[in-house]
Amino acid sequence: MSNQALTWAYGLYLGSAPQKAVLLYLADRAREDGTCAWPSVMHISIVTELSVSSVKTALRKLRERGLIVPGDQRHAALGRNNTIIPRNRRSKVWDLRLNIPIESFEDVESAEEVERRLREEKREKKRAGKDEFAGPATDPEPENHAESLGCRRCTPENKADETLGCRRCTSRGAGGVPKPKSITHYPSAPTGHLPASGETPTTETESETTDVGAEWERVGMELADRFELMRSKLGLPSAMRERRDENAMCRLARHVARSNGDDDPAKALLTIGMVIDWMPANRYWLSRIVRCRDFAKHWTGIANDCAVDRLTASQRRDAEARDRDKPENRPAHRHTWKCEHVLALLGRDETTADPDILAMRTASQLNAGTKAV
Numbered sequence: 001m002s003n004q005a006l007t008w009a010y011g012l013y014l015g016s017a018p019q020k021a022v023l024l025y026l027a028d029r030a031r032e033d034g035t036c037a038w039p040s041v042m043h044i045s046i047v048t049e050l051s052v053s054s055v056k057t058a059l060r061k062l063r064e065r066g067l068i069v070p071g072d073q074r075h076a077a078l079g080r081n082n083t084i085i086p087r088n089r090r091s092k093v094w095d096l097r098l099n100i101p102i103e104s105f106e107d108v109e110s111a112e113e114v115e116r117r118l119r120e121e122k123r124e125k126k127r128a129g130k131d132e133f134a135g136p137a138t139d140p141e142p143e144n145h146a147e148s149l150g151c152r153r154c155t156p157e158n159k160a161d162e163t164l165g166c167r168r169c170t171s172r173g174a175g176g177v178p179k180p181k182s183i184t185h186y187p188s189a190p191t192g193h194l195p196a197s198g199e200t201p202t203t204e205t206e207s208e209t210t211d212v213g214a215e216w217e218r219v220g221m222e223l224a225d226r227f228e229l230m231r232s233k234l235g236l237p238s239a240m241r242e243r244r245d246e247n248a249m250c251r252l253a254r255h256v257a258r259s260n261g262d263d264d265p266a267k268a269l270l271t272i273g274m275v276i277d278w279m280p281a282n283r284y285w286l287s288r289i290v291r292c293r294d295f296a297k298h299w300t301g302i303a304n305d306c307a308v309d310r311l312t313a314s315q316r317r318d319a320e321a322r323d324r325d326k327p328e329n330r331p332a333h334r335h336t337w338k339c340e341h342v343l344a345l346l347g348r349d350e351t352t353a354d355p356d357i358l359a360m361r362t363a364s365q366l367n368a369g370t371k372a373v
Helices: 003-010 017-029 041-048 052-065 111-134 145-149 204-233 243-259 265-281 283-288 292-297 299-325 340-346 357-368
Strands: 068-070 094-096
Touching: 003 017, 003 094, 017 041, 017 052, 017 094, 041 052, 052 068, 204 243, 204 265, 204 292, 243 265, 243 292, 243 299, 265 283, 265 299, 283 299, 292 299, 340 357
Parallel strands: none
Antiparallel strands: 068 094
């Protein structure tokens, strides 16, 4: 980890959250001078929780802006146990340009300058709002303002008594001005009248809809648990599950149920669970599908590959069964002293069968292909 590279990355304002996340992770994996960062695109996608396409786009944009450049690719050639990684499987090595002025980059600003500008704009808006609501200057009140309002405390008769003098004469304090009335509107129930308990009665249709929705949510959570259990049994890392993962599984289950021509959650759960159990046999999808929402997004391709694999396996089993039933593939019959052929030649049956010399010699001659005497 490079503290210098992280400080440099945090001090930049890119205007793009995915690009900033990818740049911060490259700075975290780089050396002290900002060079030799070669995490794979898949690893960046897992850490930043961005899609693989978003990571590739962010790397391309960062390179176009001049923030990163390709580094010495030989650093990514050495794998575990001092093995050499093939060229087509190596991660790309990136160098961060720490010593380049910010003005040299395209559409990049200093985070401090942006913060200072935004604070100044906020103060300007606040100052403009105060001036707008200040309003024009009012004329001074006339001397007989209290008498015109009918205030009983500030009239000439009452001014001699200091205890009756009021501190200010307003329309609210005037005796002859009517007081404003506040009217409270009490909302009524959307349909019908409220019951005595004060709660709106729930209709049968609303209750059924709530039960159906809760059932589909349960199916979505069960599918998400099954997906995570499959990856944990294989020792694969799983991203932190979010609410949208469960919602994606719930929508997928309803889509599968509608495609089957019914709204049976049990059948949808069985269909999707069968595909989840098949995934360990397919490394392509197993290495690319990390989250439940990715599984729901690529459901069509995953389900199609599962169906094709099952069809291929079924056809292979049928072909093996046909080959096994062919006469030439059956094991040859070996004659013994008690087989039906020997017994027929000697005129015996199962009760009179005897492993004597004659029966043994007849079986040997039949196995040798010679005519028994």
